[in-house]
Amino acid sequence: MEVGERTIPLAKSVARNTLLARVRSYLAPIPLMGWLFGALVAVVLEQTVGLPLALVEQTVGLPLALALGLTGIPGLFGLRIMLTRPALIPSAAAYVLLVYALPTLVVARLSAPLANRLARKLLDRFPLMVSLMVHLALFYATVHLWGGISAYRILFLRFIFISIILTLSLNLVNGYMGEFSCSHPGFMALGAYGASVLTVLLFVNDDVFGAPLLPPALGPFLFPLALIGGGLLAALGALVVAIPSFRTRGDYLAIISLAFMFIVKSVIENLEIIGGPRGFMNQPKWADLPTVFAWTAVCVWTIYNFTRSTIGKAMCAVRDDETAAAAMTINTRRTKMATFLFAAFWAGVAGGLFAHVIGYINPGTFGVYKLSEVLAMVYLGGLNSVVGSIAGALGIQVLIEVLRPLELWKWIAIPVLLIVLMIRRPTGLFAFTEVNIKDLLQPRQTLRRSSVQVPGEER
Amino acid sequence: MTLATFFQHLFNALQWGSFYALIALGYSMVYGVLMLFNFAHGDIFMVGAYIGFFVSSGLVAFASLGIIALPNWLILMLTIVLAMFLTSFVGMLVERVGYRPLRGAPRASAAITGLMIGIVLETGNLALLGARRRSFPVLIATQSYQLGPVTVTNTKIMIVFLSILLMLGLHQFVRRSKWGMAMRAMAYDFVVVPLMGVPLNTIAALTFGLGSALAAAAGIFFGIAYPILEPYMGLLIGWKAFVAAILGGRGSVLGAALAGFLLGFIEIFVAAVFPSTLRDVIAYSIILLILTFRRSAQAVI
Numbered sequence: 001m002e003v004g005e006r007t008i009p010l011a012k013s014v015a016r017n018t019l020l021a022r023v024r025s026y027l028a029p030i031p032l033m034g035w036l037f038g039a040l041v042a043v044v045l046e047q048t049v050g051l052p053l054a055l056v057e058q059t060v061g062l063p064l065a066l067a068l069g070l071t072g073i074p075g076l077f078g079l080r081i082m083l084t085r086p087a088l089i090p091s092a093a094a095y096v097l098l099v100y101a102l103p104t105l106v107v108a109r110l111s112a113p114l115a116n117r118l119a120r121k122l123l124d125r126f127p128l129m130v131s132l133m134v135h136l137a138l139f140y141a142t143v144h145l146w147g148g149i150s151a152y153r154i155l156f157l158r159f160i161f162i163s164i165i166l167t168l169s170l171n172l173v174n175g176y177m178g179e180f181s182c183s184h185p186g187f188m189a190l191g192a193y194g195a196s197v198l199t200v201l202l203f204v205n206d207d208v209f210g211a212p213l214l215p216p217a218l219g220p221f222l223f224p225l226a227l228i229g230g231g232l233l234a235a236l237g238a239l240v241v242a243i244p245s246f247r248t249r250g251d252y253l254a255i256i257s258l259a260f261m262f263i264v265k266s267v268i269e270n271l272e273i274i275g276g277p278r279g280f281m282n283q284p285k286w287a288d289l290p291t292v293f294a295w296t297a298v299c300v301w302t303i304y305n306f307t308r309s310t311i312g313k314a315m316c317a318v319r320d321d322e323t324a325a326a327a328m329t330i331n332t333r334r335t336k337m338a339t340f341l342f343a344a345f346w347a348g349v350a351g352g353l354f355a356h357v358i359g360y361i362n363p364g365t366f367g368v369y370k371l372s373e374v375l376a377m378v379y380l381g382g383l384n385s386v387v388g389s390i391a392g393a394l395g396i397q398v399l400i401e402v403l404r405p406l407e408l409w410k411w412i413a414i415p416v417l418l419i420v421l422m423i424r425r426p427t428g429l430f431a432f433t434e435v436n437i438k439d440l441l442q443p444r445q446t447l448r449r450s451s452v453q454v455p456g457e458e459r
Numbered sequence: 460m461t462l463a464t465f466f467q468h469l470f471n472a473l474q475w476g477s478f479y480a481l482i483a484l485g486y487s488m489v490y491g492v493l494m495l496f497n498f499a500h501g502d503i504f505m506v507g508a509y510i511g512f513f514v515s516s517g518l519v520a521f522a523s524l525g526i527i528a529l530p531n532w533l534i535l536m537l538t539i540v541l542a543m544f545l546t547s548f549v550g551m552l553v554e555r556v557g558y559r560p561l562r563g564a565p566r567a568s569a570a571i572t573g574l575m576i577g578i579v580l581e582t583g584n585l586a587l588l589g590a591r592r593r594s595f596p597v598l599i600a601t602q603s604y605q606l607g608p609v610t611v612t613n614t615k616i617m618i619v620f621l622s623i624l625l626m627l628g629l630h631q632f633v634r635r636s637k638w639g640m641a642m643r644a645m646a647y648d649f650v651v652v653p654l655m656g657v658p659l660n661t662i663a664a665l666t667f668g669l670g671s672a673l674a675a676a677a678g679i680f681f682g683i684a685y686p687i688l689e690p691y692m693g694l695l696i697g698w699k700a701f702v703a704a705i706l707g708g709r710g711s712v713l714g715a716a717l718a719g720f721l722l723g724f725i726e727i728f729v730a731a732v733f734p735s736t737l738r739d740v741i742a743y744s745i746i747l748l749i750l751t752f753r754r755s756a757q758a759v760i
Binding site for chain 2: 174180240243244251252254255256258259260262263265266267269270368372375376379383408409411412415416418419422423426427428
């Protein structure tokens, strides 16, 4: 009796395993580049199928979507429809299957030999960087075309990228450094206001700041400098937190950074020249999708390399055991300060981008709620992991968008979901794991057995 | 600032500081015993105020219907006791749901669940009771007394007196009782002390319960002093009391209470001397300075 009960689920799991194994072996020869080809074709398909109607009526709508009974192209893979109009779920699923999943799969599988050869050539003949650039370009083309359908998608994508920068920079402090910092909204505010003041002062005819000091045509080219200026201002602010906090280890940073956040918000509210509590507007909206994407790519690249640099390793040593690290001739205080300032710089850049996406900022944005949001992203994704931070930022932003129809209940659903997730996986989704870039870009010529796992994919 | 206005502000600061002190005690005890931040505590304060509101409204309704005949001061005392009792269960629930499952996890994970429970409490309140602000029933008519040039009201005296009484009670509990001794032992070492037969889960629940009860008292006092309740009332005051709690030293009852009063004093006097919009800038810059020059934060209950 007991044996019989046991064998049935076992047989089932074996059957599932073989099916899974078959799917896996079917997908195994597809390299990352193949998937990117597939996704690109899928989004092009979405565009061109929609094109005739767009030409006729000047509206963005897919004949296919309309034929399926949808009111237009689903904004986020039909995820939002689930809650607003449940009757349309099958149509949305069919749309996703027909427009995204099927073409991606077919093209990825068919182009696999070509993609493999290309990936091999890129890796063999050129440095890793070139291969990475090609992949990034393919990825960006996909994202750009996907976003091109509607302004809503573009805005959504930009918020995701900004959140990724913010989450990564906080992960540097709370994860790699092992402290608990609460001041990221403050740094973001400093960066946002710093960059905004620079752009408005230099390139915009504003009521308060007067005529532009430089020809506005130069603006988009000097915009990166303004962002860097904002980032440096945030780093300067971080110095105020870092000097008192890093004398001793412990939970001092938590409250000093919290106090700093209150101070920043209050200072901004008292500065009438930048609008005080009413907020600051008139920023030119230069942070378009390519700009935000480029900054995100640079941020991920620098932070990824930072964690692998000498100072990054020193930082991890300080986190694990400060005394031992000091005995190994690490200047612990300087390491911590450098990391903290570096993280604050990126939070400032994220703030600057945020200001130039919306074209309006007010001090209320950078408060306790922003803090909860960023902390949730970091800890959902997992500490000490670049991949984790990206996943966390993406996850929370998608959740916020998808659950928007729930209105108020959204802020019950998301926290409850997070609580359950934290209890199930206390360290977050991908803590302490990292993807090896070279492995990721490798061609997959040999058919892998399903039992062989790609390094970094376990857990 | 004349001496009269000084005493006037001093009295206001005592009242304002007693809110911070009562809330900070909850943070401080959890931090001392479990080494964790209870970020839901500000919202437990809010829940306590709402529970107090419903209890007192109910009692007033009963009294006016003639079912029970109670004088107003007795209603108030009953409200405080009942609300403290009920809110302590909210605190224990938070511990059970958000903290106990994460006992072995990284410390920050539990802080995140606490933060999320806080958001659930706020939004849940907003969703269930609506955005309408509620005003706390007036149980004791405010009477002003002139002490020379200084005006004091009976509610302020009562709030400050009861707050200090509660703090002293907690202090005695932690110092004298067996449970308090267990808490202090746990604060020294929460790995070894459970091996000596002290139940960790019970002590953790007790810590959360006690802290929440004090927060509920603070909520009711807040409702009496500023009779408007809204779902987000615990947000800012909670985070500020958190600053006071850590400022007071790890798990120190006396330290947290004093730091709470200190924060109240700083805020009130800064607002009195400078334009009140500058209050947060100057108050927290002072805190920053204190923290910069303070050597150690290792006081234990």
